[in-house]
Structures are given as structure tokens and as C-alpha cells.
Amino acid sequence: MFELQVYLLVLSGLITFASSVVKGITGFGFALLAVPLLSLIYPLDMLVPAMVLFNLITSLYILFKLQEKIKWYYIVPMFIASLGGIPLGVYALEYLDQETLKLIIGAIILIFSLKMLKGVKLAKKRLKLPIVFAGFVSGILTSSVSLSGPPLVIAMLRKGYNKEVFRGLFSWFNVFACLFSSVAFYVKGYLNPDSMKLALFSLPLLIIGSGWGSKIQKNFNQQQFKRVVIILNAFTGLLIVVSTIIKMKSGN
Secondary structure: OOOOOHHHHHHHHHHHHHHHHHHHHHOOOHHHHHHHHHOOOOOHHHHHHHHHHHHHHHHHHHHHHOOOOOOHHHHHHHHHHHHHHHHHHHHHHHHOOHHHHHHHHHHHHHHHHHHHHOOOOOOOOOOOOOOOHHHHHHHHHHHHOOOOHHHHHHHHHHHOOOHHHHHHHHHHHHHHHHHHHHHHHHHHOOOOHHHHHHHHHHHHHHHHHHHHHHHHHHHOOHHHHHHHHHHHHHHHHHHHHHHHHHHHHHOO
């Protein structure tokens, strides 16, 4: 059974709470912030299944508070595409070097985010079509390193969705993807007692943090919301790269 010293448990709780506040504001970002930091405390095979449960809980809370209905036409194709990626991610978790994978993902997130902050125009073709490819890639990342957000962030910013639709689509996608991933983890035997214990310990922090974040986002207009989302992507990309390098060096 995995055990932690008290100060690490408190630190873990603070990271979980802060990440859930960010998730409440933007509809995504929980795993982007929490995984690089919590992976310094918990082994990845324990953390990733727990993160899937974290994302499920926070996403359900956001949907409960959401004020705008989301059309199923945009949700279903995205989710179906992710189903093709989730099994690949589960096998990646088992066979690929996770630190190298996280390093590559973090670098890509950082590069794309910095370009968007500089005002680089995204392609405007096929804007009326639902998000499919980004859903597939997000499915892979959800079940491998629990970082589903970046491809969807880029796709949704490209389409110019308002903040309520942005948050709603992310939350619905996370609910579907996390439920499917939980089943896949259970079948593969990855949904272990330590992961469940971590999820139960974090439950109050997840709900309170998501609630605070949902209230805070009401103070942002559309342009401010967009900029917050891009900055969050850039920051988490940098965080993933730095924390992964630190962990790789400490393991040598």
C-alpha cells in the first residue's frame, strides 16, 4: 500500500484544489496542472487512473452548474473519435517510456501556445464540421498520460466557441472519455485500491475548487477568457517540460 508523509499529503491536497479551481474556470486544465506536479509525489501507474476519476468528478460538477445547453451534434463525433484513441493510450501507458512521452507533449503544447499568444492565425477551413481528429488525439492522451486538453483547446479556439460552449464541450468530452477510460483501466487491472483511495481523499477538494472556479469565470469576458485559456496552455506546457526533466534527472 502506497504511503505518504503528512507534508506531502498536504501538498498533494493543495495541488488538487488549485487545479480544480482552474478546471472550474476554463472547463479544462486540471490534469495539465496536476499531473506534472503530482507525478513528482505519486507513481504514474497510481496517479493516471486517479486523475481520470478526478476529471470525471470535476466535469460532472461543471455540467451541473453550466447555464448553456450543448448540442449533441458537436459532442458525439468528438467522443466517438476519442474511443479509437483511448485503447492506444492504455497500451502506451504499458509499453512506452512515460517521461519521454510527457516531454514531447509538453514541448508541443508550449510551442503552439506561444504561437497563439503572438497572434498567429489558425486555419479557418471546415469550421462548421465537428471536432474529430483532436478528439482522437485527446483519447490517446487521456488514457496514457491523462492530458487530454491541448488538442481540444487548439481546435475549439480555432472555431471561436464562446466560453460557455467551450467549458461545456470540454466537460461532456471528459465525462464520456473518463467513463470509458475507467472501464479500460478496470479491465487491464490498473484501477487499483491506491488510486481509489487518492480519489476519495480528494473528493471534497475537487467539488469546492470547481465551485470557486465556476464563480470566478463569470467575471471574464470572451476575449479575457480566450487569453486565460492560451496562457494556461503555455504555462502547463512549460510546467510539463520542466517537471519531467527534473524527474528524469532525479531518477538517474
